[in-house]
Ligand SMILES: O=P(O)(O)OC[C@H]1O[C@H](OP(=O)(O)OP(=O)(O)O)[C@H](O)[C@@H]1O
Ligand SMILES: NC(=O)CC[C@H](N)C(=O)O
Ligand code: SF4
């Protein structure tokens with residue numbers, strides 16, 4: 001018997017589809033906006049998580065390791081691999097980057113099947129207990145789970161489960177799924193049925209890979225918030241291995257050929273004989289794929305939701321140039337790393353020369369941590385350095401993919417002025433972010449989002465730019481075309497497809 005899944009009604013606050021002209025700081029005297037509340041440089045829209053599954057490969061954990069490497073941009077807090085031999089699951093996981101966690105450890109995870117996870121927490125503490133995959137034992141055997149997304153009713157379900165006697169080992173939302181599977185009403189049914197029962201009770205976002213000693217299951221929530229693809233890896237003299245991953249770049253790195261996406265609401269099951277079956281165990285709803293995957297999260301080389309991430313960013317940049325032109329600028333300068341394709345698009349549409357006038361250090365991570373006061377004072381210079389020869393005396397248009405707190409933009413403007421820029425104009429290749437995310441992106445509190453706190457003009461003064469403009473939401477919709485209604489853009493539009501059952505201080509948070 002199935003428990004009913006009741007998709008919450010669409011939630012609408014306000015629409016931000018209006019055209020927002022460039023805010024020009026030169027139009028009004030600069031006034032001091034309190035900076036201290038926005039100074040923490042670690043609180044960006046962070047990455048989410050990456051998941052991988054490998055089936056029927058003699059070196060499954062090595063394949064999973066390289067695939068995880070390709071997904072490192074999706075989470076840098078911790079990583080883990082669980083592998084399967086005939087009768088048991090093996091695990092290795094830890095805090096840190098993939099290369100650090102698995103140094104000389106692959107021999108600990110033998111077998112021809114594996115699942116893997118890169119974590120950036122959305123719920124639960126940043127400690128090793130919460131690093132996935134989680135492994136558990138059922139009456140029927142062992143199971144492991146790797147989850148990208150955030151379950152919006154996890155706290156409520158956990159409270160119910162605890163009242164019925166469940167004891168949790170972690171503070172992660174994901175563990176709820178294992179408990180729901182263990183207490184599934186389909187007590188005698190196979191693991192896929194238990195998983196379907198459990199996932200019919202959760203709400204929110206999940207791209208999940210499950211592993212037992214004789215099955216691998218890949219499943220996506222019915223809204224399809226987070227991506228999940230599958231592919232085949234040719235092997236000499238034997239059937240191809242199957243590889244599942246959050247993004248196609250993880251298949252590319254191991255030379256697997258992407259065959260298709262896992263559809264929203266689809267569950268794909270592979271068994272020991274290599275038999276692949278699929279079904280759709282959830283009531284269907286309109287897809288709401290995360291548009292931010294295309295703006296910032298995913299790797300530009302990936303195909304996500306059937307579209308090239310690079311081409312989306314390039315096109316956002318072109319549309320930005322059309323909607324917020326700056327014909328008098330001398331150079332278009334990208335904010336590395338993720339601002340580069342949009343800046344190339346801006347340059348191509350405007351005819352203004354593209355100049356890599358900000359150089360990124362290879363030795364600082366994507367969302368860099370600044371552990372000491374000295375490092376904090378050095379700020380963005382730790383990661384980005386100006387090329388004075390390209391900047392002095394020039395009017396530059398600086399293109400970035402997004403503004404979250406405004407920390408990066410503000411520091412870049414100061415840095416470019418110090419390097420002699422005559423004017424610094426900031427152009428952002430997405431609409432203003434005015435709300436947090438409930439669906440798997442670690443978001444700062446709404447009150448810390450620059451565009452929630454301030455109008456465009458105030459924001460322009462805060463970052464101390466000569467002008468500031470964002471890609472209008474309607475331009476983004478225009479680019480998405482007929483598919484626009486099938487994308488989630490809630491952090492811009494306020495139209496949340498699913499509301500959290502319990503809202504904690506940290507969105508969707510289990511503390
Ligand atoms: O307004 P803020 O709070 O400063 O956050 C926005 C910045 O954060 C992201 O870059 P990040 O440094 O995370 O990574 P990247 O190197 O991949 O661009 C994003 O690309 C913006 O540059
Ligand atoms: N960002 C994610 O997808 C995180 C997965 C899970 N919610 C966790 O916090 O570990
Ligand atoms: S709220 Fe924003 S980040 Fe979250 S799923 Fe929707 S578009 Fe993506």
Ligand SMILES: [Mg+2]
Pocket residue numbers: 335336337338339400401408
């Ligand atoms: Mg950036």
